[in-house]
Amino acid sequence: MSDPQLKVRDLKIGATVYPPGEKPHDIEIVHGVSFDLEKGKVLGLIGESGAGKSTIGLAAMAYGRGGVKITGGEVWINGRDVLQSGTGDIRKLRGAEVTYVSQSAAASFNPAKKILDQVVEAAVEQKKFSRKEAEARARDLFDKLGLPNPETIGDRYPHQVSGGQLQRCMTALALCPEPDLVVFDEPTTALDVTTQIDVLMAIKAAIRETGVAALYITHDLAVVAQVSDDIMVLRHGNMVEYGSVDQIINAPQEDYTQALVSVRSIEHAEKESAGDPVLSVRNITARYKGTQFDVLHNVNVDLYPGQTLAVVGESGSGKSTLARVITGLLPPREGEIEFAGRTLSPDLAGRSREDLRELQMIYQMADVAMNPRQTVGTIIGRPLEFYFNMSGKEKRKRIIELLDEIELGEDFMDRYPAELSGGQKQRVCIARALAAKPKMIICDEVTSALDPLVADGILKLLLNLQKIEDVAFLFITHDLATVRAISDTIAVMYQGKVQRYGSKTQVLSPPFDDYTDLLLSSVPEMRLGWLEEVISNRKMESAGN
Amino acid sequence: MPLIIKLLAQRIALGLILLFLVSGLIFAGTIILPGDVAQSILGQSATPEALANLRAELGLNEPALQRYLSWLGGLVQGDLGTALTSGRDIGESISQRLSNTLFLAFWAAIVAVPLAIFLGLLAVRFRERWPDKAISGVTLASISIPEFLIGYVLMFFFGVKLGWFYPTATAFRPDAALFDKLESIALPVATLTLVVLAHMMRMTRAAILNVMQSAYIETAELKGLNGLQVIVRHALPNAIAPIVNVVMLNLAYLVVGVVVIEVVFVYPGMGQYLVDSVSKRDVPVVQACGIIFAAVYIGMNMIADIVSILSNPRLRHPK
Numbered sequence: 018m019s020d021p022q023l024k025v026r027d028l029k030i031g032a033t034v035y036p037p038g039e040k041p042h043d044i045e046i047v048h049g050v051s052f053d054l055e056k057g058k059v060l061g062l063i064g065e066s067g068a069g070k071s072t073i074g075l076a077a078m079a080y081g082r083g084g085v086k087i088t089g090g091e092v093w094i095n096g097r098d099v100l101q102s103g104t105g106d107i108r109k110l111r112g113a114e115v116t117y118v119s120q121s122a123a124a125s126f127n128p129a130k131k132i133l134d135q136v137v138e139a140a141v142e143q144k145k146f147s148r149k150e151a152e153a154r155a156r157d158l159f160d161k162l163g164l165p166n167p168e169t170i171g172d173r174y175p176h177q178v179s180g181g182q183l184q185r186c187m188t189a190l191a192l193c194p195e196p197d198l199v200v201f202d203e204p205t206t207a208l209d210v211t212t213q214i215d216v217l218m219a220i221k222a223a224i225r226e227t228g229v230a231a232l233y234i235t236h237d238l239a240v241v242a243q244v245s246d247d248i249m250v251l252r253h254g255n256m257v258e259y260g261s262v263d264q265i266i267n268a269p270q271e272d273y274t275q276a277l278v279s280v281r282s283i284e285h286a287e288k289e290s291a292g293d294p295v296l297s298v299r300n301i302t303a304r305y306k307g308t309q310f311d312v313l314h315n316v317n318v319d320l321y322p323g324q325t326l327a328v329v330g331e332s333g334s335g336k337s338t339l340a341r342v343i344t345g346l347l348p349p350r351e352g353e354i355e356f357a358g359r360t361l362s363p364d365l366a367g368r369s370r371e372d373l374r375e376l377q378m379i380y381q382m383a384d385v386a387m388n389p390r391q392t393v394g395t396i397i398g399r400p401l402e403f404y405f406n407m408s409g410k411e412k413r414k415r416i417i418e419l420l421d422e423i424e425l426g427e428d429f430m431d432r433y434p435a436e437l438s439g440g441q442k443q444r445v446c447i448a449r450a451l452a453a454k455p456k457m458i459i460c461d462e463v464t465s466a467l468d469p470l471v472a473d474g475i476l477k478l479l480l481n482l483q484k485i486e487d488v489a490f491l492f493i494t495h496d497l498a499t500v501r502a503i504s505d506t507i508a509v510m511y512q513g514k515v516q517r518y519g520s521k522t523q524v525l526s527p528p529f530d531d532y533t534d535l536l537l538s539s540v541p542e543m544r545l546g547w548l549e550e551v552i553s554n555r556k557m558e559s560a561g562n
Numbered sequence: 563m564p565l566i567i568k569l570l571a572q573r574i575a576l577g578l579i580l581l582f583l584v585s586g587l588i589f590a591g592t593i594i595l596p597g598d599v600a601q602s603i604l605g606q607s608a609t610p611e612a613l614a615n616l617r618a619e620l621g622l623n624e625p626a627l628q629r630y631l632s633w634l635g636g637l638v639q640g641d642l643g644t645a646l647t648s649g650r651d652i653g654e655s656i657s658q659r660l661s662n663t664l665f666l667a668f669w670a671a672i673v674a675v676p677l678a679i680f681l682g683l684l685a686v687r688f689r690e691r692w693p694d695k696a697i698s699g700v701t702l703a704s705i706s707i708p709e710f711l712i713g714y715v716l717m718f719f720f721g722v723k724l725g726w727f728y729p730t731a732t733a734f735r736p737d738a739a740l741f742d743k744l745e746s747i748a749l750p751v752a753t754l755t756l757v758v759l760a761h762m763m764r765m766t767r768a769a770i771l772n773v774m775q776s777a778y779i780e781t782a783e784l785k786g787l788n789g790l791q792v793i794v795r796h797a798l799p800n801a802i803a804p805i806v807n808v809v810m811l812n813l814a815y816l817v818v819g820v821v822v823i824e825v826v827f828v829y830p831g832m833g834q835y836l837v838d839s840v841s842k843r844d845v846p847v848v849q850a851c852g853i854i855f856a857a858v859y860i861g862m863n864m865i866a867d868i869v870s871i872l873s874n875p876r877l878r879h880p881k
């Protein structure tokens with residue numbers, strides 16, 4: 018057995034935190050993690066946000082984001098401990114021996130420079146290759162990664178290529194200097210599912226072909242199962258379980274790993290549609306001001322009281338635009354919205370307070386949907402004052418009721434949003450929407466920014482609240498697992514049209530149209546060999562190419 | 563029409579409209595000024611008849627709107643009018659003054675702009691360490707002291723005590739050799755540089771620090787580039803727009819705001835000319851100086867806008 022490419026021993030990482038109302042102090046965020054990575058192997062680091070997986074990945078390059086400091090342990094690359102190296106040696110290591118692929122290529126490429134210049138920069142700067150050789154290598158990598166026009170795509174600027182293409186360019190950037198180790202930090206998380214598998218396949222093939230060692234960081238166990246040889250499960254900066262992919266997926270030992278493997282186990286039998294629909298979207302066609310094309314074409318959907326309609330599609334399919342039309346933020350060019358038996362005014366200004374109260378909304382980013390200077394009590398209390406003129410004891414009693422419903426309790430009343438976790442923030446947003454006693458709530462990607470286990474908790478809460486409050490949900494999401502978990506009716510959107518619409522069983526049962534087939538088959542499954550199987554069975558190219 | 567051309571055309575049209583509005587303001591402003599040019603030409607002892615005759619001769623009795631329109635008509639054709647006191651063509655007397663002022667402003671800019679940007683980069687490279695604090699401290703101190711005081715202090719030490727430079731610019735001759743001209747304006751250039759340096763340097767620092775938060779800076783650091791390479795190659799190109807904006811504002815100030823410096827150093831530029839004309843109530847000259855200053859100001863800001871638009875890769879290279 019050859020010497021491992023990367024050897025990490027008892028790695029400890031700390032950071033300075035600035036909690037509200039307290040003095041800044043140092044905490045430890047990674048508590049002594051050890052692993053080995055051999056040449057040509059891929060190690061998956063998996064865990065929820067805050068598990069320390071990105072921090073560990075960056076420590077392999079002796080880099081700490083913001084106030085993050087490596088406080089102890091050893092990181093051996095090619096036979097030397099990088100934590101003992103001086104800044105000059107570390108600089109020689111970065112971009113030459115170890116390279117990095119970040120989550121968002123769109124943000125990680127410099128918008129002012131051509132792609133090719135950025136891809137070859139490290140290789141040339143570190144004197145690995147001459148400018149000419151590096152450019153030839155980059156074009157070769159563009160070709161291997163399946164990018165269109167590999168000869169000329171490098172002459173474009175980052176904003177001129179799609180997100181999936183840019184993520185592959187980032188992979189080319191990392192592989193161009195012929196590194197010994199590549200750190201992939203959630204490289205496909207920001208992509209649509211159908212684009213994700215293409216990028217995943219390209220990364221996997223490139224790793225195999227170049228024989229590079231790789232650290233693959235993700236929160237998605239199904240994704241990491243497709244590309245890794247070994248997996249390490251992390252939680253709160255500690256190692257939970259470390260083993261081969263086969264062992265982790267098929268025979269997890271620890272409770273936490275078992276929970277991760279069996280996540281999304283919510284069963285929800287669809288309800289029969291009864292009575293008149295609470296919302297009827299009739300022949301809606303819409304476009305944005307100053308543009309020449311329609312974003313929505315003749316959209317028709319119904320939502321029945323106390324039920325959930327899932328609108329599913331990829332980015333650019335028009336699902337969020339539909340929400341803007343329903344809420345009155347974007348008056349449609351044609352068609353109308355019927356709500357609770359009346360026709361709604363197309364623009365927000367023409368709607369009554371009762372219209373506003375009965376139609377509430379919950380957003381993807383709970384962080385930015387709340388005023389950071391207001392307490393939870395004030396945030397939830399605002400709709401109570403605005404719609405019901407409540408005040409004093411009565412208001413307080415109702416706020417406490419709502420806090421109990423979202424399983425947080427009275428203690429949370431005087432807290433500020435910054436003191437809450439991601440899941441708790443989203444719960445507060447749900448309580449604020451419920452406070453208006455709406456007939457319908459639009460949920461726009463409400464679980465997308467959350468870790469799987471936390472997202473599961475939110476979905477369970479929403480289903481439970483639906484039973485108690487008899488409220489209808491319009492659930493906008495790109496995540497098919499969420500759709501399966503929560504919906505009664507499904508509308509699949511593609512390029513501004515409703516591609517497939519019906520009850521959950523109808524939509525999710527064959528025969529499928531080509532797009533729905535592509536979408537459904539692209540959802541990563543937690544078994545080995547799934548990726549290759551899907552790619553070979555595909556009927557249609559994904560839009561990200 | 564490509565978006566970028568439309569945006570540029572809009573900016574230029576806006577600049578012209580603005581200049582037109584400013585011409586109205588300048589005219590109105592000079593009309594409501596107290597004092598009477600006939601009175602100041604003829605002196606306190608003039609008879610009422612002589613004053614009335616001179617006023618008629620100078621065309622001061624026409625309605626204001628008519629005077630404005632004929633002035634504007636002249637401006638469009640490049641005719642700035644005739645000075646009331648000397649009877650000479652304003653265009654001729656102003657052109658030498660203007661080129662002197664531009665000469666001074668040009669050399670101040672040549673020193674100040676690169677220095678400010680370099681110091682800004684240096685401050686970012688060593689942010690929160692002693693070079694950053696020293697640069698900020700010195701430039702802030704220099705901007706806080708009134709410019710005439712800086713001028714006199716420099717004049718006293720380097721002109722009088724040490725005798726390294728001419729204490730005033732009276733030795734300046736427009737037709738002298740370049741080196742002699744530069745020697746005679748060394749102190750005014752130094753004073754102007756100290757005045758505009760802090761503003762540009764701090765804006766450069768702030769604009770680059772803002773860009774330094776971006777994810778692509780992390781990418782550059784993880785490529786193993788050193789601190790200055792990261793700043794110059796990856797941060798600076800994305801901070802061009804705000805930097806150009808503040809540079810242009812300061813260049814405009816160098817042309818427009820040199821009045822005080824020119825008076826302090828007795829430099830034969832536009833500023834002196836303007837001050838003389840105001841004290842003589844020579845309204846056409848004041849108006850001509852005003853409109854030229856306004857044109858410089860608006861022009862510089864227009865260039866800043868155009869550079870900002872051109873520096874945006876999304877506009878330069880549409881999909």
